Amino acid sequence: xxxxxxxxxxxxxxxxxxxxxxxxxxxxxxxxxxxxxxxxxxxxxxxxxxxxxxxxxxxxxxxxxxxxxxxxxxxxxxxx
Numbered sequence: 001x002x003x004x005x006x007x008x009x010x011x012x013x014x015x016x017x018x019x020x021x022x023x024x025x026x027x028x029x030x031x032x033x034x035x036x037x038x039x040x041x042x043x044x045x046x047x048x049x050x051x052x053x054x055x056x057x058x059x060x061x062x063x064x065x066x067x068x069x070x071x072x073x074x075x076x077x078x079x080x
Contacts, residue, residue, distance in 0.1 A: 002055075005048030011041030 019034025021027070 002048035002051045004044045004051060008041045008044030008046075008048055011037050011044060013041075015039075015041055 015034045015037030017034070018037060019031050022029070022031025022034055
């Protein structure tokens with residue numbers, strides 16, 4: 001799991017708490033900060049997911065290349 005996803009989740013939770021506190025105390029500034037932090041957290045989480053997916057695709061491509069290289073080497077040995 002990417003560190004952005006962890007940070008994003010933490011920001012989302014902190015933002016929710018901050019927003020709720022602002023709502024309960026009537027402090028609109030704190031409430032708005034909380035909403036902003038929640039949005040920031042969601043964006044960080046999304047970036048982390050994209051990074052995780054990119055790593056998975058990269059790893060899959062590496063595995064396919066290794067398999068391909070092994071097949072090519074086996075064919076060379078069969079021909080020789």
